[in-house]
Amino acid sequence: MLDKTQDAPAASDAGWITLFSGGNAIHSLVLSGGVALHALNIYIVTTVMPSVVRDIGGLDYYAWSTTLFVAASILGAALSARLLGRAGAGGAYAVGALVFGIGSLTCAVAPNMALLLAGRAIQGFGGGLLYALAYGVIRIVFPATLWARAIGLISATWGTATLIGPAVGGVFAEYGAWRTAFWSLMPLTALLAVLALSTLPRRTSGTRGPLPLTQLTLLIGIVLVLSVSGTRMAIGEQIAGVGAALVLFAMLVASERSAAARLLPKGALDPRTPLAALYGTIGFAMIGMQPEIYVPYLLQELHGRSPLVAGYIAALMALGWTAGSMTSAHWQGGRARKTIAVGPVFGLAGLLTIASFMPVISAGFAAIALPLCLGIAAVGFGIGLAWPHIVTAVYGAAPAGEEEKASAAITTVQLFAASLGAALAGMTANLAGIDEGTAQGATSAAIWLFGLFALAPALGIIAAVRAGRETANRHMLNQEMD
Template identity: 50%
Template sequence: MKTDDKSRWGDLFSGQNAASALALSLGVGLHATNILVATTILPSVVQDIGGLDLYAWNTTLFVVASILGSALSARLLSHYGARGAYLVASLFFIIGAMLCALAPSMPVMLIGRTVQGFGGGLIFALSYAMVSLVFEQRLWPRAMALISAMWGIATLVGPAVGGIFAELNAWRWAFGILLPIMLLYAAFTFHTLPKGELQQQAAPLPVIQLLLLAGAVLVVSAGSLADSGWVNVGGIILALLMMVWLIRREEYSAARLLPYSALRRGSALASLYITVLLLVIGMTSEIFVPYFLQTLHGQSPLISGYMAAMMAAGWTLAEILSSGWRSAGIRRAIISGPILVLIGLLALAILVPTSSSGHWLALWPIMVALTLVGFGIGFGWPHLLTRVLQVTPQEDKSIAGASITTVQMFATALGAALAGMVTNLAVFNSPGGVAGATNSAHWLFLAFAVAPLLAIYTAWRSAAIALPESGAGEPLPTPVSGEY
């Protein structure tokens, strides 16, 4: 964003701005770190309390709850102000972390992850909503960039924290350590952020669409618990019917999740959203990577956590490399992205199921493939999101901005549900162990390669979209980078 008044990073970290910047960025950093910590320690969790058949539910329920939390954040902010909203969000996060730390079984763990996801979703969305309320307009781009950078920092911190506690056989402390940190964070935001209600008008809440979105994911997850393929197919059909209902509801509802006509067949926005959806689904296979690496390749929780995070690192690296591209470069980035993801997933389908001694000669091809998947997504990511805003009518710009995060989180939740379905059908839990992991790894990455394969066509359509003259090709700060 260009303004007459130039901004500097020093302006963001001076006076009251410094405290506000720290409060907003720390919130997203804690949410992002928690996601990567949980992914890293999950193999240790199922070894201790069981629930291997519910492995993917940890991500599914967490992200579904995050979607609902994000959607309710504006309403919470308008009713209780910044201090009250952050206090409520922190309370949900703390209760969820406490339930996870004390969980005697996987069902209790899932309840904790759901509550934690709801609180994390609130904090995540509040941090972006607060940017325009506590900073001058000239500082918005830098504030957005700072918050987005927290995902990169979490990529370094999350696997280390989770891996260390897992190797000490103290995975519960990975959640327990969040309790004092979140209490301090709640106190800090309460004393730092503006007092009283802010002039923030909450948009109408698309309740029916949100319920349909959550229901579609949960139906697929519920079907995945059955050994029968027909039950799984039935769950997918029911989820598709819910999505058809959602599309019809979006056409005439005053409260919408997406810009008007975004889901109409052949529309420019439909191609963009579908491309984003398919790319993120392809990456969701990463939730099983730590388990496969520990079971099939003898890696420690720490090493497997960092290897899984290479998808996120590749995403961030590709965004940095391609964000300044223009014209033909943008089109190449958008079209080549799904191809790179496809190559990465097919390579993983061959490499991961092959057990090894864990020597680096066997691991480096896997690391390259993991990085390639994330790199392919990040390559065209800033340009896909920019095009969403560029082709959206002016009256729907605010909806378009929020919809990007909603679509990405929905894709993550749906991808986790589908991953659970594929692995359970591929005898992940029975017989389990090396045999189950080998078969599951092969079919998981092979099945998920279908997503980027389909995305090649929608990406080609997205790259061919005619853009308005003003602002074309200018990348904007992206709300989520490298993770869900």
């Protein structure tokens, strides 16, 4: 059967103005507000942490501020579906905001690093809930015609936070007011909780049953091992850490397949299903982004850029994600489904471009600035282009009765893949010689990092083509049934 939506938007396609009108406007504000709170916190705290250490000490535990936050975020994301089922959208958002607020308050009053780390873990759990809930609640409060646009709005919110967060954090750090950075989050958190309780649905699905404790324990163990190994400079320790994480991951897969209480929806680990292909596309996309963490360093060491300029050039990846999402969010039918496979192509081209131009120092930065910036932006643009339609495809591929679990797994897979990619990037950079602190080591690291990680979007193309084909088949089947 011919797909009549291949080239033209569906007649029922709603405009952006519908997303910001009436009740949809409040829902958009709550969902994007939760994501903004989580994202701003990440970038603000990253900027003020040096001030924190100078004030209360704890330099030896500096990296744990991020490690515990990420691990707790993944745990929160993994449990968000259960919370949504039991408390409803309004109650779940209020709980997430409350937990985040408690964590922020703990950080604001912390007299030492131990208490601050506890606050960061609580913050991470609340933030993970808010971020994952956004994807789960979209399909509850918006009609299907607005799902892709709402997802695009979330992407735009995250990209904006990438620019605003460091600047806001820099102001607090400049005046030595790092505690105020945490206090400033409290009114926003309270407002989010009130809006969520008063505007989002309170209906529950009555989700009950045992928690997948074994899988959750293994998942957090993997993230902690990867995070710790990423902070080690010794190559042997990094390799051992990644190896241990892979063993734990194999145990997680085996446990998930045999457990009565599952962490992921049915079919998520079966490579023959469209759901597994979609999660694979997400995972490869996130792994391919992780060399971004070395972009500021390489720009400073190889090309003499200032920290500020290097930081904002690196931010082009996040801005590219935002631009990609806003470009494709209103697309429908076959055009939308094609983005799932086209997105990784941009990522592959972008990483190969960075690998080609980042190591070139003899020609001067002006000669390579444009292609380098375009390559960095292309990586994010490709993910953003496909993202609204990957997420909506997950909604459609979710088994009956497991829609909330499938939505929550988007964030779980996203954060987990980012942790794995960051650890692999650290190991690759050190093996390539970046720890030597020389221009030759940095050059070698640039070639290996971006060249090797181009394999991730290449594999993502394979997964995305399969996901897109299965999504198209499902769409045609639905049309025939109608």
